[in-house]
Amino acid sequence: MDVVAFYLFAAVAVVSSLLVVGQRNPMYSVMLLIASFGALAGLYVLLDAPFTAVTQIIIYAGAIMVLFLFVVMLLNVPREEAAVGPVTATLGATGIRIGAVLSAVLAIELVWALSRLAPTRFGDDAEVTGISSVARIGRTLFTEHAFAFEATSILILAAMVGATVLARRER
Amino acid sequence: MTPTIVAHLGLIFVIFNMLVLSAAFMVWLERKVCAYIQDRVGPNRVGFEGALQPFADVIKLMFKEELRPQAADRLLFVIAPIISACAAFAAFSVVPFGTETTLFGLLEDPIPLQVTDVNVAVLVVFAIASMGVYGIVLAGWSSNSKYSLLGGLRSSAQMISYELSYALALAAVIMLAGSLSLREIVMDQDGYWWGVIPRWYIFLQPLGFLIYMIAGVAETNRAPFDFPEAEQELVAGYHTEYSSMSFALFFLAEYVNMVTVSAVAVNLYLGGWLGPFLPDWLQWVYFLAKVFLLLFFYVWMRWTLPRYRYDQLMEFGWKWLLPAAVLNLFATAALVLWLE
Amino acid sequence: MVSLNHYLILSAVLFSIGTAGVFLRRNLITVLLSIEVMLNAVNLTFISVGRYLGTVDGQIIVFFVMTVAAAEAAVGLALVIALFRHRETLNPDAFTSLKW
Numbered sequence: 001m002d003v004v005a006f007y008l009f010a011a012v013a014v015v016s017s018l019l020v021v022g023q024r025n026p027m028y029s030v031m032l033l034i035a036s037f038g039a040l041a042g043l044y045v046l047l048d049a050p051f052t053a054v055t056q057i058i059i060y061a062g063a064i065m066v067l068f069l070f071v072v073m074l075l076n077v078p079r080e081e082a083a084v085g086p087v088t089a090t091l092g093a094t095g096i097r098i099g100a101v102l103s104a105v106l107a108i109e110l111v112w113a114l115s116r117l118a119p120t121r122f123g124d125d126a127e128v129t130g131i132s133s134v135a136r137i138g139r140t141l142f143t144e145h146a147f148a149f150e151a152t153s154i155l156i157l158a159a160m161v162g163a164t165v166l167a168r169r170e171r
Numbered sequence: 172m173t174p175t176i177v178a179h180l181g182l183i184f185v186i187f188n189m190l191v192l193s194a195a196f197m198v199w200l201e202r203k204v205c206a207y208i209q210d211r212v213g214p215n216r217v218g219f220e221g222a223l224q225p226f227a228d229v230i231k232l233m234f235k236e237e238l239r240p241q242a243a244d245r246l247l248f249v250i251a252p253i254i255s256a257c258a259a260f261a262a263f264s265v266v267p268f269g270t271e272t273t274l275f276g277l278l279e280d281p282i283p284l285q286v287t288d289v290n291v292a293v294l295v296v297f298a299i300a301s302m303g304v305y306g307i308v309l310a311g312w313s314s315n316s317k318y319s320l321l322g323g324l325r326s327s328a329q330m331i332s333y334e335l336s337y338a339l340a341l342a343a344v345i346m347l348a349g350s351l352s353l354r355e356i357v358m359d360q361d362g363y364w365w366g367v368i369p370r371w372y373i374f375l376q377p378l379g380f381l382i383y384m385i386a387g388v389a390e391t392n393r394a395p396f397d398f399p400e401a402e403q404e405l406v407a408g409y410h411t412e413y414s415s416m417s418f419a420l421f422f423l424a425e426y427v428n429m430v431t432v433s434a435v436a437v438n439l440y441l442g443g444w445l446g447p448f449l450p451d452w453l454q455w456v457y458f459l460a461k462v463f464l465l466l467f468f469y470v471w472m473r474w475t476l477p478r479y480r481y482d483q484l485m486e487f488g489w490k491w492l493l494p495a496a497v498l499n500l501f502a503t504a505a506l507v508l509w510l511e
Numbered sequence: 512m513v514s515l516n517h518y519l520i521l522s523a524v525l526f527s528i529g530t531a532g533v534f535l536r537r538n539l540i541t542v543l544l545s546i547e548v549m550l551n552a553v554n555l556t557f558i559s560v561g562r563y564l565g566t567v568d569g570q571i572i573v574f575f576v577m578t579v580a581a582a583e584a585a586v587g588l589a590l591v592i593a594l595f596r597h598r599e600t601l602n603p604d605a606f607t608s609l610k611w
Contacts (some may be wrong), residue, residue: 002513003512003513006513006517010517010521013521013525014521014524014525014528017525017528017548018528020530020532020541020544020545020548021528021531021532021535021536021541021545021548026538026540026541027244027247027312028246029540029544030544031305031309031542033544033547033548034305035301036548036551037551040551040554040555043502043518043521043555044555044558046513046564047518047558047559047562048560049561049562049569049570050290051291051294051570052570052573052574054291054295054298055293055294055574055577056301056554056577057298057299057301058294058297058298058301058577059581060547060577060580060581061298061301061302061550062298062301062302062304062334063301063331063581064547064580064581066304066305066308066327067584067585067588068540068543068544068584068588069308070324070327071540071588071591071592072540073308073312073320073593074323074324074592075591075592075595075601077538077540077601080595098548105598116515119514119516120198120514120516120563121512121514121515122513122514122515122562122563130569133290134290134291134351136567137567137570137571139536140567140568140571141571141574142402144591145571145575148575152575152578154578155578155579155582156578156581156582158582159582159583159585159586160585161595162585162589163585163586163588163589164589164591166586166589166592166593167588167589167592167593169596
């Protein structure tokens with residue numbers, strides 16, 4: 001059952017990411033990215049991290065993507081024209097040869113690495129699966145990583161101020 | 172197909188129908204209460220006291236022509252009401268409304284009266300509610316009409332602004348209960364103080380309850396925060412160009428959202444299904460009564476209070492409600508520390 | 512049986528899709544979206560390895576990555592708005608005034 005769920009979510013994530021990158025309408029890209037985030041949230045639930053899954057939906061799909069959507073709507077972003085000329089025209093002949101050699105090296109390396117994969121299984125005991133309790137995350141976050149937490153709050157403040165100043169209309 | 176699976180499927184069926192019927196009931200309640208507030212009688216032709224009026228409305232809507240503006244983005248125009256309705260129904264799936272029951276001994280293990288029992292239920296409700304923004308934004312954009320676009324933008328800005336206060340009110344309740352599961356929050360409100368006052372969180376958190384209800388009303392785009400769909404201002408806001416079943420889906424989504432917000436408020440602040448005198452397997456009656464009370468307040472507010480202007484609405488959300496929610500959180504933290 | 516390798520391979524695939532998007536797309540907003548795809552792939556790696564090692568640190572790092580991604584998306588979009596006001600286009604090839 002878990003295997004079916006994993007492949008389902010993985011397929012949705014990969015296909016929607018491909019379409020985000022591949023198709024031309026920016027509005028559809030944003031909606032497809034939201035679908036990808038949903039699939040990843042499902043994968044997090046499979047990995048015993050329900051809090052992170054819900055946080056992903058709230059922050060990424062619920063807030064950041066709304067920001068993207070607003071910008072796309074307000075700028076009335078047009079459908080993108082095709083890339084200027086084929087990419088190979090800018091590379092030149094030697095560039096294509098070097099690129100072909102590098103791609104072949106990468107392909108051989110990938111095949112070699114994948115053939116030497118050892119199966120690694122997830123632990124099953126309650127000690128491991130109980131790690132996703134929100135209380136434990138909270139405790140670790142506010143004790144061991146308290147400095148990073150406070151620094152993140154200053155980062156968000158800086159981002160808010162920066163975004164407001166940058167997007168202001170000049171008077 | 173073990174009996175447990177059949178029981179779960181049956182429960183899902185019952186809950187779904189309950190939500191749809193409650194939306195129909197809300198249509199009737201709204202028109203009757205509106206009528207009596209305005210010193211008239213309201214629908215009284217169809218069925219006893221107009222009780223079948225919602226069904227007549229649905230049949231009328233089903234037979235209307237399905238229009239679509241020519242320059243509308245076809246895919247997004249069709250998907251927007253679907254997203255709204257799906258988010259509204261999905262948010263109710265983690266709300267419990269009764270104790271565990273064995274259906275009079277037919278099952279070996281008791282099943283809880285909710286669709287699923289996740290231990291981050293409060294956050295799931297919040298997450299799915301924040302997905303409901305997309306239905307409105309996409310409806311506004313894809314209709315390719317200036318009223319729709321303005322209504323969609325304003326409505327989504329309003330919803331994401333009030334989500335912050337909503338989340339802070341939730342955080343205060345989570346601090347009191349020590350758990351994110353709605354069932355555990357309700358069970359924490361069991362018992363009485365001095366034998367007579369029930370241990371509901373509304374007595375510990377009056378400001379929190381007020382903040383939650385105000386943010387909930389703003390989240391569901393109901394008066395006095397319904398500027399984005401005000402008839403006098405924006406024709407009909409983001410659902411101007413919709414007709415027939417798409418329009419019905421938006422309406423369904425709005426009423427089911429109201430029911431969900433009221434149900435979560437009852438679970439968080441009013442003790443859920445707990446109450447005196449009734450046996451365990453009938454306590455969902457208390458839940459229905461409390462939700463009905465909150466829904467009546469919703470309708471009462473709509474026909475009594477004037478509408479907020481859009482900038483007044485945003486100012487209220489950011490300058491008054493958010494600081495109040497933060498203060499409430501501090502006060503609750505102090506209370507929790509003091510009580511330990 | 513789904514092992515750690517499955518998740519790592521999926522994460523690598525998503526990361527490479529995101530990288531391809533950053534290199535090949537001629538629209539600033541789609542470039543930002545591809546960056547978000549890459550960040551998500553990294554999040555998946557963190558969570559799956561955290562689950563494999565049995566600690567909660569993976570989820571904590573993901574918490575911080577999400578926050579940083581939110582801040583970066585906000586500032587990036589503000590920059591896109593400012594750029595659009597100048598040139599009326601979102602094609603990165605139009606912003607070449609610093610080229611020598």
